[in-house]
Amino acid sequence: MQLTAESVKKSLSRVQDPDLKKDLVTLGMIQGIHIEGNKVSFKVVLTTPACPLKEVIKNNCIEALEQDHGTDWTWDIFMTSQVTTIRDAGPILPEVKNIIAIASGKGGVGKSTTAVNLAVALAQLGAKVGLVDADISGPSVPTMFNVEGEQPTVKKVGEKNIIVPILQYGVKLMSIGFLTPTDSAVVWRGPMASSALRQFIVDVEWGELDYLLIDLPPGTSDIHLTMVQTVPVTGAVIVTTPQKVALADANKGLSMFRQPQINVPILGVVENMAYFTPEELPENKYYIFGKEGGKKLAEKYEVPFLGEIPIIQSIRESGDTGYPAVLKTGPTKDAYMDLAESVARQVAIRNASVEKTSVVEVKA
Numbered sequence: 001m002q003l004t005a006e007s008v009k010k011s012l013s014r015v016q017d018p019d020l021k022k023d024l025v026t027l028g029m030i031q032g033i034h035i036e037g038n039k040v041s042f043k044v045v046l047t048t049p050a051c052p053l054k055e056v057i058k059n060n061c062i063e064a065l066e067q068d069h070g071t072d073w074t075w076d077i078f079m080t081s082q083v084t085t086i087r088d089a090g091p092i093l094p095e096v097k098n099i100i101a102i103a104s105g106k107g108g109v110g111k112s113t114t115a116v117n118l119a120v121a122l123a124q125l126g127a128k129v130g131l132v133d134a135d136i137s138g139p140s141v142p143t144m145f146n147v148e149g150e151q152p153t154v155k156k157v158g159e160k161n162i163i164v165p166i167l168q169y170g171v172k173l174m175s176i177g178f179l180t181p182t183d184s185a186v187v188w189r190g191p192m193a194s195s196a197l198r199q200f201i202v203d204v205e206w207g208e209l210d211y212l213l214i215d216l217p218p219g220t221s222d223i224h225l226t227m228v229q230t231v232p233v234t235g236a237v238i239v240t241t242p243q244k245v246a247l248a249d250a251n252k253g254l255s256m257f258r259q260p261q262i263n264v265p266i267l268g269v270v271e272n273m274a275y276f277t278p279e280e281l282p283e284n285k286y287y288i289f290g291k292e293g294g295k296k297l298a299e300k301y302e303v304p305f306l307g308e309i310p311i312i313q314s315i316r317e318s319g320d321t322g323y324p325a326v327l328k329t330g331p332t333k334d335a336y337m338d339l340a341e342s343v344a345r346q347v348a349i350r351n352a353s354v355e356k357t358s359v360v361e362v363k364a
């Protein structure tokens, strides 16, 4: 077969993305085919940063090309990525590709810890990441990022005041904690809380983001409703711990997102504090609260299981000292990096398969 850009495309149309279950040409992933002498170069644009399937896909490309064109060619394949979006570039956060809510039913299961480490992990994979601390009454993001007491600046853009987020560990941050003194007893309630939250998400100079994470308060309150009424949420990550009580509440959290008037897809379940492991003996795992509760919950709701995070003293200490555990090399970092890959993958799968997200219409 004569080798042309068209014949290269034809060969590559037999290579599937294993997650998205479509071929690379149909997915628009093959770009810039260039033939010079016996060298054929092109780009494969994957949909997740640092895709774990990168090598497999590259090898499958070479295999398909060699089947049709033999082995006399040099294949110069540049593997790159561009996070996908299914959002319309509407007036709200037009440059934010994916909005991910981190939720649970029960309080204290580690939503904020998970959100913080996940945000940093995604940034380490090369993504552009923002994090909103939507816990109006007990913001914890400023402490967990060691930026307590910092004050975001406000810019005037036209008639509007725009807040410039705080940048730390490669993540753009917004929290009501930046705007109120740490020990103040400001209690935000009802409509005021909702309008404050709206401002923290919408009137912020996020710039271009691949993922904007929203760390929600516990439970199923007004705040949750405000959020889906304010921004088109790509999906929710549900955090649970293995105990029965936490799992029962996680059920409620999951059901909330599935209510017809909310209708936010679930990207998956994370089991936090899944097992205890002594830091010096990471291969010893003690499932003190029971095993695989999160996995079973995911199975029950037919949603992906995103991973297990162990209970480790240094995760707690890292949160308290403002230096997220994922920044230190070791098994904890690996667990969070794996989680970030799973989440990015589920976002890509959702974007390739589901209809566009929209803001929930609220009837007056």
Ligand SMILES: Nc1ncnc2c1ncn2[C@@H]1O[C@H](COP(=O)(O)OP(=O)(O)OP(=O)(O)O)[C@@H](O)[C@H]1O
Pocket (backbone or CB within 6 Å): 104, 106, 107, 108, 109, 110, 111, 112, 113, 114, 135, 138, 140, 216, 217, 218, 272, 273, 309, 310, 311, 312, 313, 315, 316, 317, 319, 320
């Ligand atoms: N995997 C873990 N290992 C050890 N400690 C953890 C782990 N996950 C969370 N923690 C600790 O548990 C406590 C509660 O975690 P966190 O604040 O993240 O929970 P939360 O679900 O956000 O709580 P809230 O519902 O109040 O917002 C914190 O002290 C945190 O450091």
Ligand SMILES: [Mg+2]
Pocket (backbone or CB within 6 Å): 111, 112, 113, 135, 140, 215, 216, 217
């Ligand atoms: Mg929290």
